[in-house]
Amino acid sequence: EDKVVQSPLSLVVHEGDTVTLNCSYEVTNFRSLLWYKQEKKAPTFLFMLTSSGIEKKSGRLSSILDKKELFSILNITATQTGDSAVYLCVINTGTASKLTFGTGTRLQVTL
Amino acid sequence: NAGVTQTPKFQVLKTGQSMTLQCAQDMNHEYMSWYRQDPGMGLRLIHYSVGAGITDQGEVPNGYNVSRSTTEDFPLRLLSAAPSQTSVYFCASTDFTSGYEQYFGPGTRLTVT
Numbered sequence: 001e002d003k004v005v006q007s008p009l010s011l012v013v014h015e016g017d018t019v020t021l022n023c024s025y026e027v028t029n030f031r032s033l034l035w036y037k038q039e040k041k042a043p044t045f046l047f048m049l050t051s052s053g054i055e056k057k058s059g060r061l062s063s064i065l066d067k068k069e070l071f072s073i074l075n076i077t078a079t080q081t082g083d084s085a086v087y088l089c090v091i092n093t094g095t096a097s098k099l100t101f102g103t104g105t106r107l108q109v110t111l
Numbered sequence: 112n113a114g115v116t117q118t119p120k121f122q123v124l125k126t127g128q129s130m131t132l133q134c135a136q137d138m139n140h141e142y143m144s145w146y147r148q149d150p151g152m153g154l155r156l157i158h159y160s161v162g163a164g165i166t167d168q169g170e171v172p173n174g175y176n177v178s179r180s181t182t183e184d185f186p187l188r189l190l191s192a193a194p195s196q197t198s199v200y201f202c203a204s205t206d207f208t209s210g211y212e213q214y215f216g217p218g219t220r221l222t223v224t
Contacts (some may be wrong), residue, residue, distance in 0.1 A: 004153075018136040034212070034213075036213075041152075041217050041218050042201055042215035042216060042217050043121055043201075043213075043215050044215075045212050045213070045214075048212060086154070088154070090154075090213075099144075099156065100211070101146075101153040101154040101155070102153060103151060103152065104153065
């Protein structure tokens with residue numbers, strides 16, 4: 001059975017801190033790993049990673065994939081209160097139908 | 112483009128009632144799917160469709176039916192609501208050409224009493 005594990009489950013940081021969110025996986029037929037940010041409603045897309053060692057970057061967010069060790073990290077630097085959300089790691093294992101979601105990391109950024 | 116739209120946003124049902132959650136997208140995506148999100152369980156796939164006239168079961172299909180008569184619409188039917196179906200439901204569509212990014216609707220919060 002495909003499995004996606006995210007850690008930590010939740011964390012609270014102060015504005016300005018840097019955080020690292022972890023995602024490890026055990027799947028058959030890996031095709032890509034996606035990160036989503038979910039606030040109050042639907043998840044919004046952040047990154048898609050398919051190749052090991054290539055960092056994807058968008059503003060203060062960055063992510064990298066290690067296909068040998070089967071994990072990915074999502075970094076957020078200089079956190080802001082608007083970064084407070086649940087961050088979801090998702091694995092695509094073939095057709096688009098085979099998306100396996102992690103349970104998410106709940107991040108709270110305080111002043 | 113409106114993207115992916117879902118109606119209703121909130122719904123309360125009594126056990127045994129039936130209803131249809133509506134989902135529509137105007138991006139001409141072939142692939143559409145329904146997920147439910149429960150605390151501590153993440154998002155789980157209920158049913159999906161790879162094109163008009165084609166549907167298939169996901170991870171948790173029991174108690175739900177779908178149909179796909181057009182590319183745009185993908186309704187989810189609850190046949191006989193049960194309290195275990197209390198959840199937040201998300202519809203999503205995918206553009207294969209962009210690499211499987213999922214576009215999500217705003218969600219429907221369903222409570223079954």
